[in-house]
Amino acid sequence: MNPKDYIKLYKTNLLDKVVPFWLNHSADTENGGYFTCLDRNGDVYDTDKFMWLQCRQVWTFSMLYLRVEQNSAWLEFAKQGADFLIKNGRDENNDWYFSLTKEGKPLTQAYNIFSDCFASMAFAQLSKATGDEIYSKIAVETFEHILARQDNPKGRFSKAFPGTRDLQGFALPMILCNLVLEIEHLLDPALVKKTLDSGVETIMEKFYKPELGVILENVDGDGNFFDSYEGRLVNPGHGLESMWFVMDIAERRNDQRLIQKCTEITLSLLEYGWDKENGGIFYFLDVKSRPPLQLEWDQKLWWVHIEAMIAVLKGYLLTGDERCWNWFKKLHKYTWENFVDDEYGEWYGYLNRKGEVLLPLKGGKWKGCFHVPRGLYQLWKTMEKVESKNLIGLAQK
Amino acid sequence: MNPKDYIKLYKTNLLDKVVPFWLNHSADTENGGYFTCLDRNGDVYDTDKFMWLQCRQVWTFSMLYLRVEQNSAWLEFAKQGADFLIKNGRDENNDWYFSLTKEGKPLTQAYNIFSDCFASMAFAQLSKATGDEIYSKIAVETFEHILARQDNPKGRFSKAFPGTRDLQGFALPMILCNLVLEIEHLLDPALVKKTLDSGVETIMEKFYKPELGVILENVDGDGNFFDSYEGRLVNPGHGLESMWFVMDIAERRNDQRLIQKCTEITLSLLEYGWDKENGGIFYFLDVKSRPPLQLEWDQKLWWVHIEAMIAVLKGYLLTGDERCWNWFKKLHKYTWENFVDDEYGEWYGYLNRKGEVLLPLKGGKWKGCFHVPRGLYQLWKTMEKVESKNLIGLAQK
Numbered sequence: 193m194n195p196k197d198y199i200k201l202y203k204t205n206l207l208d209k210v211v212p213f214w215l216n217h218s219a220d221t222e223n224g225g226y227f228t229c230l231d232r233n234g235d236v237y238d239t240d241k242f243m244w245l246q247c248r249q250v251w252t253f254s255m256l257y258l259r260v261e262q263n264s265a266w267l268e269f270a271k272q273g274a275d276f277l278i279k280n281g282r283d284e285n286n287d288w289y290f291s292l293t294k295e296g297k298p299l300t301q302a303y304n305i306f307s308d309c310f311a312s313m314a315f316a317q318l319s320k321a322t323g324d325e326i327y328s329k330i331a332v333e334t335f336e337h338i339l340a341r342q343d344n345p346k347g348r349f350s351k352a353f354p355g356t357r358d359l360q361g362f363a364l365p366m367i368l369c370n371l372v373l374e375i376e377h378l379l380d381p382a383l384v385k386k387t388l389d390s391g392v393e394t395i396m397e398k399f400y401k402p403e404l405g406v407i408l409e410n411v412d413g414d415g416n417f418f419d420s421y422e423g424r425l426v427n428p429g430h431g432l433e434s435m436w437f438v439m440d441i442a443e444r445r446n447d448q449r450l451i452q453k454c455t456e457i458t459l460s461l462l463e464y465g466w467d468k469e470n471g472g473i474f475y476f477l478d479v480k481s482r483p484p485l486q487l488e489w490d491q492k493l494w495w496v497h498i499e500a501m502i503a504v505l506k507g508y509l510l511t512g513d514e515r516c517w518n519w520f521k522k523l524h525k526y527t528w529e530n531f532v533d534d535e536y537g538e539w540y541g542y543l544n545r546k547g548e549v550l551l552p553l554k555g556g557k558w559k560g561c562f563h564v565p566r567g568l569y570q571l572w573k574t575m576e577k578v579e580s581k582n583l584i585g586l587a588q589k
Numbered sequence: 590m591n592p593k594d595y596i597k598l599y600k601t602n603l604l605d606k607v608v609p610f611w612l613n614h615s616a617d618t619e620n621g622g623y624f625t626c627l628d629r630n631g632d633v634y635d636t637d638k639f640m641w642l643q644c645r646q647v648w649t650f651s652m653l654y655l656r657v658e659q660n661s662a663w664l665e666f667a668k669q670g671a672d673f674l675i676k677n678g679r680d681e682n683n684d685w686y687f688s689l690t691k692e693g694k695p696l697t698q699a700y701n702i703f704s705d706c707f708a709s710m711a712f713a714q715l716s717k718a719t720g721d722e723i724y725s726k727i728a729v730e731t732f733e734h735i736l737a738r739q740d741n742p743k744g745r746f747s748k749a750f751p752g753t754r755d756l757q758g759f760a761l762p763m764i765l766c767n768l769v770l771e772i773e774h775l776l777d778p779a780l781v782k783k784t785l786d787s788g789v790e791t792i793m794e795k796f797y798k799p800e801l802g803v804i805l806e807n808v809d810g811d812g813n814f815f816d817s818y819e820g821r822l823v824n825p826g827h828g829l830e831s832m833w834f835v836m837d838i839a840e841r842r843n844d845q846r847l848i849q850k851c852t853e854i855t856l857s858l859l860e861y862g863w864d865k866e867n868g869g870i871f872y873f874l875d876v877k878s879r880p881p882l883q884l885e886w887d888q889k890l891w892w893v894h895i896e897a898m899i900a901v902l903k904g905y906l907l908t909g910d911e912r913c914w915n916w917f918k919k920l921h922k923y924t925w926e927n928f929v930d931d932e933y934g935e936w937y938g939y940l941n942r943k944g945e946v947l948l949p950l951k952g953g954k955w956k957g958c959f960h961v962p963r964g965l966y967q968l969w970k971t972m973e974k975v976e977s978k979n980l981i982g983l984a985q986k
Contacts, residue, residue: 238879353686
């Protein structure tokens with residue numbers, strides 16, 4: 193396959209298989225918002241509404257409207273989700289609940305700051321698509337709330353005894369690096385710069401450990417490795433996703449050194465996380481090769497693979513490093529053979545170690561309309577640049 | 590194999606392989622308490638101390654001292670764990686922390702009422718073994734605390750929004766049925782009777798659903814099935830474990846009708862939970878056959894299988910139902926072939942769907958010195974009764 197073939201494949205999978213799946217099956221026409229618990233062919237098997245996925249779906253359809261085609265059905269679909277969220281999504285402190293009933297009644301308290309991150313991202317993208325101030329106001333207020341809560345994100349729900357082992361998690365600084373670019377048009381440029389500087393430094397200097405060749409999920413208060421279950425945990429897909437976030441920042445800044453470093457880390461994470469026996473990237477590993485706590489450690493997840501493809505393709509585009517192209521082809525092959533469902537659209541989410549479908553669902557509590565459409569869009573557009581940059585000589589190898 | 594063979598196998602596995610494994614490898618001689626994160630051959634791979642497992646190990650060695658042999662090394666081993674717990678285990682409200690560092694500093698807050706259940710069970714058993722009032726006082730105080738907290742066990746850590754969907758969980762009433770017998774010698778008989786009556790009724794009338802043939806993990810406030818992820822959840826091993834708890838109660842009460850009912854439910858749960866393709870009992874299932882939330886749903890866990898063996902063997906002892914004996918043989922075969930490690934002692938804990946070892950550990954955050962030794966003891970003693978009751982004619986088939 194050459195870049196043109198990949199472009200066609202990603203574009204048609206996105207527009208003919210993935211977007212229609214969500215448009216046709218996920219609308220809650222009675223209450224507003226989306227059903228995300230959809231089985232293989234799109235039937236609803238559970239009606240609870242999880243805030244991460246409600247927000248992410250608003251974001252996806254706003255993004256498609258903005259960047260792919262000004263299709264008013266897509267914008268309406270995003271807006272009906274946003275309206276449901278505005279009406280039902282926040283508690284009395286304006287923190288976002290974790291889940292709601294289909295009617296919009298709060299089910300799970302606002303313990304999870306990532307609900308807020310995805311809300312801010314959704315409303316920022318929708319404000320860009322519509323120019324509507326109702327949306328931009330919510331995006332900015334939520335963003336400010338996240339910054340205020342970031343040092344103690346779980347608040348009263350935190351189970352850690354204070355002072356004994358105050359580890360820092362990778363997820364929040366990583367997501368902030370992406371979120372701040374999403375909401376940039378609504379923020380003071382100085383705040384954008386400060387957030388990016390601090391995010392990039394945190395990822396590259398604290399969580400990336402050159403001596404281990406991986407990005408850790410948790411480090412101690414001084415940014416050092418800590419030998420406990422949490423401290424030893426590696427989530428290769430998470431690290432890979434963060435690498436393309438940082439590459440996007442490095443590209444804006446024209447920082448070739450940072451691009452090079454991200455590319456090397458991407459290759460190192462792939463080498464580390466790849467299952468040499470069965471193919472695919474492990475979900476969790478213990479950096480000291482001890483038994484991980486997560487029983488699902490050896491499963492192969494859709495988002496891990498599509499985020500890895502984006503990272504390594506961006507690395508290829510920005511460095512021309514042939515190792516990236518080789519990894520890209522390997523990842524594409526595994527992903528296309530195992531996750532894609534041409535019959536019903538959308539992708540499977542969860543495979544066992546051998547690559548067999550573990551759960552036939554297309555959406556659930558944690559899988560919604562996000563990684564696949566975002567990833568297909570990113571791959572399509574990145575591959576267009578690969579093609580136009582005439583990296584084709586290499587790419588046809 | 591006839592009952593004598595099984596008796597010998599369970600007794601020698603317990604006394605020659607399992608007990609020595611924990612005695613030789615788990616003592617923290619510096620700080621007191623136990624290391625439970627032990628790899629295949631007993632090496633410590635993590636030093637955090639999880640209260641469930643600290644308490645359960647105190648219980649196990651007290652129980653062995655009381656019921657198997659007055660071996661002073663066993664009693665000392667239990668007491669050193671108890672001393673560590675007394676010194677470090679409770680917060681200022683006398684609730685039990687969830688985990689500690691190896692030195693005994695609190696790591697995870699007292700959010701989990703099962704820590705208290707296992708603490709009460711441990712100190713009650715140790716008080717029986719020693720007659721020491723320090724221990725019985727802690728057992729009773731902790732028990733009273735559990736009863737006081739039982740309607741809101743998670744307290745401030747609960748993430749459920751109050752009033753929207755107040756489900757009741759199966760675990761606490763089930764454990765109380767067992768705990769109250771463990772601590773009976775320290776309680777007012779009226780409280781014992783009341784707790785048992787209410788526990789048995791809750792299990793048999795609320796959580797067991799004859800029309801579904803299973804025991805549910807969660808029901809709504811009125812005890813009805815609720816169609817959500819939590820409401821649809823079945824944990825066959827959990828139900829099976831509860832059935833031998835209730836059979837023990839029914840046997841005391843000489844309630845043959847209840848014994849019969851427990852036996853039928855045991856058989857029904859085995860039929861339901863058995864993996865017809867690969868053997869073994871699934872960890873989690875969705876009662877409507879929808880995708881379960883738990884990614885580890887198809888794994889085979891040690892405790893599920895040994896608890897199932899106990900339930901079905903007790904059912905056989907108490908009813909003579911040949912279906913029980915047939916299931917027992919099938920379970921024994923699967924368990925012995927897949928979980929037992931004759932080389933290093935203790936059992937593997939986690940197998941994949943096909944029965945291959947998923948994690949080579951012998952102990953971790955959730956697996957300690959408890960289900961295997963308790964189960965081997967129960968199987969050994971129950972099989973002795975099977976033998977002496979002359980159910981042998983059947984049993985030799």
